[in-house]
Amino acid sequence: MASGASLLVFGVTGLGEIAPGDDLASLIAEQAALIDGDVVVVTQKIVSKAEGRTVRIDPSDPDAKRALAESEAVRVLRRRDDLVITETRHGFVCANSGVDLSNVADGWAALLPVEPDRSARRLRDGIRARTGVEVAVVISDTFGRAWRQGVTDVAIGCAGIRAVIEFAAERVATEICVVDEVASAADLVMGKARGVPVAVVRGLDAAFLGEGAVTEEVVRPHGEDLFR
Amino acid sequence: MASGASLLVFGVTGLGEIAPGDDLASLIAEQAALIDGDVVVVTQKIVSKAEGRTVRIDPSDPDAKRALAESEAVRVLRRRDDLVITETRHGFVCANSGVDLSNVADGWAALLPVEPDRSARRLRDGIRARTGVEVAVVISDTFGRAWRQGVTDVAIGCAGIRAVIEFAAERVATEICVVDEVASAADLVMGKARGVPVAVVRGLDAAFLGEGAVTEEVVRPHGEDLFR
Numbered sequence: 003m004a005s006g007a008s009l010l011v012f013g014v015t016g017l018g019e020i021a022p023g024d025d026l027a028s029l030i031a032e033q034a035a036l037i038d039g040d041v042v043v044v045t046q047k048i049v050s051k052a053e054g055r056t057v058r059i060d061p062s063d064p065d066a067k068r069a070l071a072e073s074e075a076v077r078v079l080r081r082r083d084d085l086v087i088t089e090t091r092h093g094f095v096c097a098n099s100g101v102d103l104s105n106v107a108d109g110w111a112a113l114l115p116v117e118p119d120r121s122a123r124r125l126r127d128g129i130r131a132r133t134g135v136e137v138a139v140v141i142s143d144t145f146g147r148a149w150r151q152g153v154t155d156v157a158i159g160c161a162g163i164r165a166v167i168e169f170a171a172e173r174v175a176t177e178i179c180v181v182d183e184v185a186s187a188a189d190l191v192m193g194k195a196r197g198v199p200v201a202v203v204r205g206l207d208a209a210f211l212g213e214g215a216v217t218e219e220v221v222r223p224h225g226e227d228l229f230r
Numbered sequence: 231m232a233s234g235a236s237l238l239v240f241g242v243t244g245l246g247e248i249a250p251g252d253d254l255a256s257l258i259a260e261q262a263a264l265i266d267g268d269v270v271v272v273t274q275k276i277v278s279k280a281e282g283r284t285v286r287i288d289p290s291d292p293d294a295k296r297a298l299a300e301s302e303a304v305r306v307l308r309r310r311d312d313l314v315i316t317e318t319r320h321g322f323v324c325a326n327s328g329v330d331l332s333n334v335a336d337g338w339a340a341l342l343p344v345e346p347d348r349s350a351r352r353l354r355d356g357i358r359a360r361t362g363v364e365v366a367v368v369i370s371d372t373f374g375r376a377w378r379q380g381v382t383d384v385a386i387g388c389a390g391i392r393a394v395i396e397f398a399a400e401r402v403a404t405e406i407c408v409v410d411e412v413a414s415a416a417d418l419v420m421g422k423a424r425g426v427p428v429a430v431v432r433g434l435d436a437a438f439l440g441e442g443a444v445t446e447e448v449v450r451p452h453g454e455d456l457f458r
Binding site: 007008009010011012013079080082087094095102103104144147148149150151152153154155156165166174176177178179180182183184186187189190191198203206207219220221222226227228229230 | 235236237238239240241307308310315322323330331332372375376377378379380381382383384393394402404405406407408410411412414415417418419426431434435447448449450454455456457458
């Protein structure tokens, strides 16, 4: 017997090429028939583009990307070949401080949003203002992991959804990072063609919704981190 | 405009309490109306129970769980308080070697399956034999991560689905760990009540299906690992 809980995950396209100053909330609201409780997952790349978080870079200079990544970092954890694992100002540990040359115009690089949780709140508020619909927003990016090959999408910002939720099973409490799981679920409809910059996760347990923030709930404080 | 790709994720219940020797493939096939291309995500706990991978433990002995975790490990990476981060024989880096006292009978602990990829193949083959339906199987477990708070579900075994898939975007190739994203998506319908031990992800891009193995594709070789 299938249980009551079920999710629908679908991609949203048709937003066009995003430029600085574009009103992402309006573009998304026009392309997706959103309903209350939807979680709108937006890839970091289009948020950064709309917020003007792109910079010129010389793609023929092998040191330019590393220098840019280091300028976006508060700390370098590891270096190998052209890869640098850094900690960003937000506290994220990722490759190249999230600096990314894919899916941006040649000669440009995209940086992470300055405050991704605030970006998410702005999108959530914008969608509410334009449609009257109360959605949650997750801003996703693609991070590597220690010990496991292959990257997955995780949340770098959120609004209207709790980032980490504690479940009490028998004798054991588990804190699940729901927003990272949402970002991963969304990537399954985005991943095959990077022309899908937004996805909707519909049907998520309403208990997961509420105020949340990735930087406060997901970034592990230094003193509690065994691998930094 | 919603894009063509969409996923349905739903939980499967009604399997009852699982005991050693139970035929999980039959139980799942009876409870879910599976169709070709479905990805059946099965939590490690019930696979371990069906395979008899449970051992007695004295829950009042604070050292018993740690001793058991260390006996299941090939290496201890970190220790703090009652937490031990180990590398298992499979190469997984996780808390307590995956030894788990939740959702098992009092006085018992569940260990990871000996060969989770083989367990997944057996389930896939069993479902095919009983129903004629060609599904993929992912065996999921809940792991912590470096640098990020909260746990997420990841894949520890798979069959009928490629674990890591390379996508070529402009100028940049990305290897996505699809099976971990599938495990995370499934957890969103399992997580709130640990009484949902199986979920189905329906509608996954057929290009993701094929032969795959977590231990070969996802476990990062020591020489390539910057954090071990």
